Amino acid sequence: MSIKTNLTEVKSKLPNHVTLVAVSKTKPVEDLMEAYQAGQRIFGENKIQEMAEKYQQMPKDVLWHMIGNVQRNKVKYMAEFVNMIHGVDSEKLLNEINKHAKKHDRTINCLLQLKIAQEDTKFGMTSEAAHTLLNSKDFKRLENIAIVGVMGMASFTDNTTQIKEEFSALKTTFESLKNINPKLREVSMGMSGDYPLAIECGSTMVRIGSSIFGARNYVI
8 A cells, every 4th residue: 555545544534733743754755745745744763863864855834744863963953944852751861852852943842742651661751750840930931842742652462451551640740731732632642553542532633654664664
């Protein structure tokens, strides 16, 4: 099946209030352009340099989402153009994003990444740390970032009960954080294997790659 066909099928399953981030990491620009020609405008990458290279080659109305773990020393390479950063897991990272956004006279949308999975390989803040951050005076001084929601990744398991519990925990934290910051609007959770369940649990943004582009291309 073509990328266009896959994209159409995925979109047909999404409610109107759910945003689709097409996860294009490891995929060539030709594949992204096929999705672009089919109407997709939001693409998610997990490596900053790869995203920056694609930004140079793609139309400028593309909205680039950084969905991977962010190294602070590489923020400068995407600050000029990135639309949203999903993986914000510390105040130090927020300070770095704010610094580089200010240099480009921009406000960068950010999601707080919360650790909801039981796996050690998954990154993220605790719910308590997220609450502390939003209440802190230092955070309120950051003028070039906008925290617009939360992001989380469920455990890699076939146990749907566990996945549902993890997604529900993220949604509960989101609602609690929204009491501190009413501007929060996004709950980014759900990937190719579990997005229907994520939507059921309150997701407003899904990150889907293989169901659109096929298996990832890894260089060995």
